[in-house]
Amino acid sequence: MHWLLEPKPFGRTMGRQAWAIGTLCLLLCVGFSGMVSANEDLTYKPGFVEWDIIPHERLYVEGADLEEAVLQRGQTDSAVGGFTVGLTNGPVPVFTLESPPVEQAVEAEVFMSVYFSAIIEGGGGPQTCTRQTFIDSSTTLIYSVSVGGEILYSNDVTQTLDTSAEGDAMNFSGEIQNVTLSLNVGESITLSVSVEHRCIGTQARVQWGGFEQNSGGIIIEGVLYEPKADITVDAARLAHVELEHRLPWGLEDLRDEKWEIWGPLLPTDKSVRDGEYLVETSAGRIRMTRDLGGNNSVYTWSGAKQLPVGEMNLQFCLRTVAGDLNSECHAEGILRFEVTGDD
Structure with missing residues (x-):
């Protein structure tokens, strides 16, 4: 008979095995609960900025x-x-x-x-x-x-x-x-x-x-650039958006860009895709260019919709002339900001 099929006496060996298995289960449960707690504790405060750029x-x-x-x-x-x-x-x-x-x-x-x-x-x-x-x-x-x-x-x-x-x-x-x-x-x-x-x-x-x-x-x-986005909200709660592309080969390198404003968001929400929270987009908004000198310029837009009070996301999507045509965005950016109510 193969040794794996031989009957084993129940005693110290089985007791030690049961103790080891129980300890392992306990450690796994503690580790899992710790990961859940860490994910719940992760928040995105106003001022949070992140750019995800395809390194190609x-x-x-x-x-x-x-x-x-x-x-x-x-x-x-x-x-x-x-x-x-x-x-x-x-x-x-x-x-x-x-x-x-x-x-x-x-x-x-x-x-x-x-x-x-x-x-x-x-x-x-x-x-x-x-x-x-x-x-x-x-x-x-x-x-x-x-x-x-x-x-x-x-x-x-x-x-x-x-x-x-x-x-x-x-x-x-x-x-x-x-x-x-x-x-x-x-x-x-x-x-x-x-x-x-x-x-x-x-x-x-x-x-x-x-x-x-x-x-x-x-x-x-590799990543050769990182854009810079900014947003201000006026007294009427209208958005004023700015984008500095910072592309190595200048604005001629840009195929197109778009932005969206989402919210209000919970502090634990990095972003949402529920269309109910989409407040405004760059579609139909007039784009202006402000020259900063030294081959630098900024694109600016003014919003037309009053923003709700709360924490919001300004999200950008850029595509370059050299990027993969099958990619929806070659650079995606998130800027978290807050809209306050009337004093």
Whole structure:
């Protein structure tokens, strides 16, 4: 009989086991009640501020050829551009491009990578290079990213091309590296790309623009900015809202923004989604711009609805031109404030 099935005498051993199980249950109950109590004690007082920003930024390459190629923030259109090269004797420069200069200083620890795509042209079809097993028939893309002449990122990717279809191009993704990204106002990010093609009797076409694997450029994983919101309530209990975007590449980087005022809220409510508590939104409100100087400006709005007395939320949603189109917000902010009654 297996030892697990052998009958055990009830005695000290069973008593100790029962005591241990009882103690464990007691500890679990105490821990659970402590967590519930901690959650109940968490409150959000007037002045509470929180921004949830998607830590994903892009710099895209767009343009039909080398003369038109640019490094931009906005997402690319459906047109695919590229550079074609035959057998090379070492690396051949493709281009060196600069991003628009930043309007706000950046100081952040980020993860960075670069990717482009490539296809084979000429020869005896897409399998030409893979059949050249007697020699090295691979293709290498060499990437370099710098700021102010200092190289922040460098990597090379080698693969043997086996596709000739533009829409099925081979992805050449550089490794992800930890980078300290430091930009003063007016500085740009520089991207350099070179190619080495070793496949005899063929040409390699490096591609950019378009979508998916063809929408090459720089990927930055990290938070580069944090907006600042403010609200004042006048004697008539009307809201006056301000937003300083603080986007590294300025207001041209902004796709759109909206705000909502919710309340009254309980101190334990971080936010609510019940439409009954939605007081006012930015829809239909006139947006004004106030220049602060030094590439800084503030968007302002004046509300039209009298706010109820109590604790309220001002909630913002911002989208940038480089952000994921499937994301409803690229930066969400909450500012808790209080509306008082007549004295």
